[in-house]
Amino acid sequence: MIEREYDIVIVGSGAGGGTVAQELGKLVADGRRVLLLEQGARLADHEFSGKELDMSDALYEEGGGFLTADGTMTLAFGRIYGGSTVVYTGTSLIAPRRVIERWNVPGLEHADVERRSRRYMAENNVHLLPNEELNDNNRLFASGAAAAGFRAEQFPLNLRGCRGSSLCNLGCPNAAKMGTHRVQLPAAERLGVEVVTRAEAVRIEDRVVVAQVRPRRSGEKGSSSEWPPGTYHIRAGMVVCAGGAVGTSALLLRSGFARVVPRLGDGFTCHPAHILVAEHTSAITNDVGHPKSFFIDRAEAEGFVLETCMYFPFVTAKNLTGFGPPHSALMRAFPRLQMILVLACDRAVPGNRVAVNRAGRPVVHYRFTDEVIESLVRATRASARIFFAAGALRVHAPTANPELIERARMHDLETLIDERHFQSGRISISAAHLMGGCAMGRDARDSVTDSRGRVHGVPWLRVADSSLFPNALEINPYVTVMALADRTAQAVQADAGELLGGRVTLTTA
Amino acid sequence: MNDVAGRAALPGGGGDHGDARFRAIATAVVPEAAKLTEDEWGAAAAIIARAVASRPRAMRRQLGVFIRALDLLSLVRRGRSFSSLRQSERSELLEWLGASPLLALRRGVWGVRTLAFMGYYARAEAAKAIGYQASADGWTARRDASASR
Numbered sequence: 001m002i003e004r005e006y007d008i009v010i011v012g013s014g015a016g017g018g019t020v021a022q023e024l025g026k027l028v029a030d031g032r033r034v035l036l037l038e039q040g041a042r043l044a045d046h047e048f049s050g051k052e053l054d055m056s057d058a059l060y061e062e063g064g065g066f067l068t069a070d071g072t073m074t075l076a077f078g079r080i081y082g083g084s085t086v087v088y089t090g091t092s093l094i095a096p097r098r099v100i101e102r103w104n105v106p107g108l109e110h111a112d113v114e115r116r117s118r119r120y121m122a123e124n125n126v127h128l129l130p131n132e133e134l135n136d137n138n139r140l141f142a143s144g145a146a147a148a149g150f151r152a153e154q155f156p157l158n159l160r161g162c163r164g165s166s167l168c169n170l171g172c173p174n175a176a177k178m179g180t181h182r183v184q185l186p187a188a189e190r191l192g193v194e195v196v197t198r199a200e201a202v203r204i205e206d207r208v209v210v211a212q213v214r215p216r217r218s219g220e221k222g223s224s225s226e227w228p229p230g231t232y233h234i235r236a237g238m239v240v241c242a243g244g245a246v247g248t249s250a251l252l253l254r255s256g257f258a259r260v261v262p263r264l265g266d267g268f269t270c271h272p273a274h275i276l277v278a279e280h281t282s283a284i285t286n287d288v289g290h291p292k293s294f295f296i297d298r299a300e301a302e303g304f305v306l307e308t309c310m311y312f313p314f315v316t317a318k319n320l321t322g323f324g325p326p327h328s329a330l331m332r333a334f335p336r337l338q339m340i341l342v343l344a345c346d347r348a349v350p351g352n353r354v355a356v357n358r359a360g361r362p363v364v365h366y367r368f369t370d371e372v373i374e375s376l377v378r379a380t381r382a383s384a385r386i387f388f389a390a391g392a393l394r395v396h397a398p399t400a401n402p403e404l405i406e407r408a409r410m411h412d413l414e415t416l417i418d419e420r421h422f423q424s425g426r427i428s429i430s431a432a433h434l435m436g437g438c439a440m441g442r443d444a445r446d447s448v449t450d451s452r453g454r455v456h457g458v459p460w461l462r463v464a465d466s467s468l469f470p471n472a473l474e475i476n477p478y479v480t481v482m483a484l485a486d487r488t489a490q491a492v493q494a495d496a497g498e499l500l501g502g503r504v505t506l507t508t509a
Numbered sequence: 510m511n512d513v514a515g516r517a518a519l520p521g522g523g524g525d526h527g528d529a530r531f532r533a534i535a536t537a538v539v540p541e542a543a544k545l546t547e548d549e550w551g552a553a554a555a556i557i558a559r560a561v562a563s564r565p566r567a568m569r570r571q572l573g574v575f576i577r578a579l580d581l582l583s584l585v586r587r588g589r590s591f592s593s594l595r596q597s598e599r600s601e602l603l604e605w606l607g608a609s610p611l612l613a614l615r616r617g618v619w620g621v622r623t624l625a626f627m628g629y630y631a632r633a634e635a636a637k638a639i640g641y642q643a644s645a646d647g648w649t650a651r652r653d654a655s656a657s658r
Contacts, residue, residue, distance in 0.1 A: 424615075425612045
């Protein structure tokens with residue numbers, strides 16, 4: 001066991017950890033020692049090849065194939081320097097007022113979340129793509145939505161120098177996505193925060209993080225760890241957990257903190273999603289250009305959100321229902337395919353939670369409620385209307401019977417697409433908006449942390465990621481994670497004098 | 510995770526028998542897989558074997574059990590092993606299991622079809638064959654390609 005000592009240790013480098021690292025980097029000038037541990041590797045720019053399996057293996061937990069306990073949903077989350085900000089599409093939205101008010105967390109105001117969100121959106125160069133950079137897949141969604149009576153909105157995106165590779169979910173090969181790996185983490189390192197990659201936080205003891213640094217395997221992408229491989233016993237005045245909804249919850253659970261905060265792991269939500277495709281008569285631009293430029297927010301009224309999307313051959317094949325000749329025919333139509341991602345706005349319910357197995361590895365228990373299934377079906381019907389309004393010949397809908405709906409039957413959507421055709425384990429459902437597990441709230445009876453990420457009853461332990469969400473956000477969570485992480489960082493700065501001793505310069509958000 | 514011949518082991522068993530068994534599943538899932546040369550199938554099998562090797566042990570065990578169960582069910586229903594069935598019979602059996610009221614069977618079909626799709630479509634040749642053209646150079650590459658046609 002190798003001993004180390006720091007004032008503050010941050011676990012995780014995604015939207016939460018990167019934000020906290022940059023903010024707490026300001027303490028380094030006061031002589032504080034700040035360390036960030038990242039389980040994944042640090043990739044050089046040239047290693048972002050855009051190749052589907054290579055990049056999935058390099059960037060995602062279990063290559064993007066992490067399954068829930070009953071095997072009916074795939075959870076996608078990053079395991080890399082920059083976390084999931086490396087692999088998402090850069091969509092940057094501010095949390096809806098209704099959601100923050102519904103969360104009802106004492107001390108958390110929408111105005112504060114919005115103010116901090118806007119600051120990070122400016123820092124990350126968030127803007128709308130100009131019209132000439134939109135591809136046909138996105139244009140058809142916007143025109144189809146308008147014709148079908150829906151209001152499509154354009155996604156603000158955190159891009160700088162986008163070349164339209166369409167490969168966002170495999171890590172931008174042109175370094176154009178302004179995730180924490182491009183903005184906050186380099187800034188933190190310039191301020192003197194020490195970042196150690198390939199370092200997994202195994203458990204947290206009293207003001208100690210036990211971490212395992214892995215060697216780089218032959219042929220593996222990324223540089224070797226900044227520290228020699230081995231087990232490290234890192235003393236820390238304060239610990240900030242930012243390993244994401246699954247990572248942070250699992251780390252605290254295997255460290256025994258459920259004894260202090262019994263709600264640990266509860267309230268997991270994830271916006272369960274599936275992909276719909278439609279076939280047009282002629283080729284469209286779909287695998288070039290930014291893939292996710294528009295969305296339709298029907299969360300409040302109908303419990304779903306629709307987003308444009310475009311995936312890669314294997315992911316597309318996996319997400320189409322069925323197999324054999326009909327499936328192959330649809331795959332051969334790839335240049336003529338339009339895609340929509342439908343997301344259900346789920347609710348925190350008993351039983352949907354993060355747990356750990358005997359080996360301490362995360363296990364996510366998730367059951368599709370009737371409400372979620374109904375939302376997915378409503379979303380599928382809406383998407384089918386949009387596809388046909390955009391001129392599609394046929395629509396592939398996993399919750400329809402038959403799954404391939406011909407244009408001649410476009411007026412029968414209400415009967416063809418139905419809840420009774422939803423069969424978990426047959427339909428590919430995936431989620432990338434993983435939330436909850438360390439919910440903010442009043443005290444240990446209803447939550448894990450307060451509104452500033454302080455774990456109830458453990459003043460030196462903080463949380464700064466999407467695990468803080470007491471319920472689903474109903475939009476893409478990245479900017480809200482940054483805003484909440486900023487609040488956690490500010491509280492750490494405020495409390496550092498008392499918890500770490502000595503002089504601390506307070507900065508204002 | 511290699512079999513006795515040094516090849517990466519496919520789920521459900523290594524060796525020629527295991528290879529034939531998984532290839533029978535793969536060709537039912539992706540009919541074009543039947544046209545792969547031995548080298549091409551080797552590349553697809555290596556992708557599948559690598560993916561399986563990196564998954565949790567419990568998942569690997571479940572996959573193996575399902576593939577053996579598939580042979581057993583084939584014997585019970587058709588009197589022959591899965592790989593001895595005609596293509597239409599294989600598809601019929603997989604479809605029947607995929608719509609089963611038992612989640613474990615639906616998951617099993619989902620798992621093997623996912624692996625078959627991975628082995629086939631993650632290869633650059635398959636991506637090209639379906640017209641997938643994404644490139645790091647994005648719009649520039651697409652305009653250049655259009656101009657050269």
